[in-house]
Amino acid sequence: MSEDQKRKLEQQLWKIANTLRGKMDADEFRDYILGFIFFKYLSEKQYIYANELLKGEAITDYGALDDNESIKAIKDESLETLGYSLPPCDLFSNIAKKGNSNKEGENNFIIEDLQRILGDIEQSTMGTDSEDDFNKLFEDLDLNSTKLGRTVEARNDIISKILAHLDGIDFEISNSESDVLGDAYEYLIGEFASGAGKKAGEFYTPQQVSKILAKIVTTGKTRLRSVYDPTCGSGSLLLRVGKECEVSDYFGQELNRTTYNLARMNMILHNVHYSNFDIQQEDTLEYPQHLDKQFEAIVANPPFSAQWKGKDNPLNNSDNRFSRYGKLAPSGKADFAFVQHMIYQLADNGNMACVLPHGVLFRGAAEGSIREYLIKEMNCLDAVIGLPANLFYGTSIPTCILVIKKCRTNPNDILFIDASSDFDKKGNQNALSDDHINKIIDTYSQRTTIDKYSFVASLEDVKENDYNLNIPRYVDTFEVEEVIDLDAVSLALKELDEQLVDTDSRIAAFCAELNINTPF
Numbered sequence: 001m002s003e004d005q006k007r008k009l010e011q012q013l014w015k016i017a018n019t020l021r022g023k024m025d026a027d028e029f030r031d032y033i034l035g036f037i038f039f040k041y042l043s044e045k046q047y048i049y050a051n052e053l054l055k056g057e058a059i060t061d062y063g064a065l066d067d068n069e070s071i072k073a074i075k076d077e078s079l080e081t082l083g084y085s086l087p088p089c090d091l092f093s094n095i096a097k098k099g100n101s102n103k104e105g106e107n108n109f110i111i112e113d114l115q116r117i118l119g120d121i122e123q124s125t126m127g128t129d130s131e132d133d134f135n136k137l138f139e140d141l142d143l144n145s146t147k148l149g150r151t152v153e154a155r156n157d158i159i160s161k162i163l164a165h166l167d168g169i170d171f172e173i174s175n176s177e178s179d180v181l182g183d184a185y186e187y188l189i190g191e192f193a194s195g196a197g198k199k200a201g202e203f204y205t206p207q208q209v210s211k212i213l214a215k216i217v218t219t220g221k222t223r224l225r226s227v228y229d230p231t232c233g234s235g236s237l238l239l240r241v242g243k244e245c246e247v248s249d250y251f252g253q254e255l256n257r258t259t260y261n262l263a264r265m266n267m268i269l270h271n272v273h274y275s276n277f278d279i280q281q282e283d284t285l286e287y288p289q290h291l292d293k294q295f296e297a298i299v300a301n302p303p304f305s306a307q308w309k310g311k312d313n314p315l316n317n318s319d320n321r322f323s324r325y326g327k328l329a330p331s332g333k334a335d336f337a338f339v340q341h342m343i344y345q346l347a348d349n350g351n352m353a354c355v356l357p358h359g360v361l362f363r364g365a366a367e368g369s370i371r372e373y374l375i376k377e378m379n380c381l382d383a384v385i386g387l388p389a390n391l392f393y394g395t396s397i398p399t400c401i402l403v404i405k406k407c408r409t410n411p412n413d414i415l416f417i418d419a420s421s422d423f424d425k426k427g428n429q430n431a432l433s434d435d436h437i438n439k440i441i442d443t444y445s446q447r448t449t450i451d452k453y454s455f456v457a458s459l460e461d462v463k464e465n466d467y468n469l470n471i472p473r474y475v476d477t478f479e480v481e482e483v484i485d486l487d488a489v490s491l492a493l494k495e496l497d498e499q500l501v502d503t504d505s506r507i508a509a510f511c512a513e514l515n516i517n518t519p520f
Helices: 003-020 026-053 068-081 093-098 111-122 152-167 180-202 208-216 236-244 258-271 333-347 364-377 434-446 459-464 486-511
Strands: 222-231 248-255 277-281 295-300 345-358 381-386 399-405 413-418 424-426 429-431 456-460
Touching: 003 026, 003 152, 026 068, 026 093, 026 180, 026 258, 026 399, 068 333, 093 248, 093 459, 111 152, 111 413, 208 236, 208 295, 208 345, 208 399, 208 434, 222 236, 236 248, 236 258, 236 295, 248 381, 258 277, 258 486, 295 333, 333 345, 333 364, 333 399, 364 459, 413 434, 413 459, 456 459
Parallel strands: 222 248, 222 295, 248 277, 295 345, 381 413
Antiparallel strands: 345 399, 381 399, 413 456, 424 429
């Protein structure tokens, strides 16, 4: 997609978003717009697939098909291949046209039809392999919410307008080389995150940070059997890994129900077949859903310093994920609990990269003990990368990336990168450019020491620092101030005094000519 096409698409999408702006918060109208986009995608995917099956038949346009036997046959094939089915009468374009019909005497009320269709999509998967991936997928689309309008007519009108706008956008779903819809979805998620404030951290990792994590875990690889995110949010971070190399299967877990639905939609919209992803909804630390698996790549942006049960749950002391370290992460700071969970599920040949608050690098007590065990006993910490502050929506704190490998190719040292000063200002947020990202990745790949930017520290260096990983202990960013010549400064001040005396004399002379008092 060219830059002009991308800008045009973004303008169209923003026009749709403005239809709901002012009526509800960004994170609320996000659910409606993304849900309707998802319905459009499912509908067009069904239409294209059905037309393939109808080639050579008397009727080759699925939208015009009225033969029940043929519709039933297409339904069976669709459930097997697509994982769901939609009859011709329920296609997106038909509902959009009905809602925006202004013919006299023609009923344009679509809320009940739309609610039924969304429910039927979910119901069509019952008893099939895709049931879990579509179960309650549209539950956040309350079409009777008064936030959409105080009256039924008002709600019907605004829903119809949104559908009409979407119906006019060509997402090029039939073009296998294009990912217009995926790009549109990612764009909207990012825009909604910028307006959702603190809540954005629940579902969105800025794309530039996602790109760094994805490039790290795919370094030297063209294919991954599996990638896992234990706090997957909208799934964007998982999908970013898929842009860096071929991924067979995606796994994720998400606590928030709405965000969990968003992640499943995001997977399907990016053409990940229902059999190639497994996104579960539960508390990862308390109720892990994939504990029997190990993953070749793990990426994560866990909630910073989240609460967890820690010592309050006696089972954690004997949990294989945590017990070997001798200490549990503090109940008020679950950062290392997530790290321990991920290491437990990391394959021996796997790469892991996760974003964490800077405190994990130097906080003491239990966290200090866990940090020492990771380095001294497991020797799995490969790199520490410091990022600029104010990159993430909802928090301005500086963050870091921990890179972990169980079988390291550089077992005698740890790479430290201080990228905290490399950023561009974009409104109220800081952002990383492609040059900033490439500099981080190149430094990580080449494992080089660069003055005031990176340092390859020996394990002995880290031991001497009591396993404190605070980056300034290893990367010296101190700038020597220019030496001030006090004699030159004194001379300049003397010259200024002489100039002032001369100026005062001239002013006094002018005042005398004008016969007025001098101002001093």
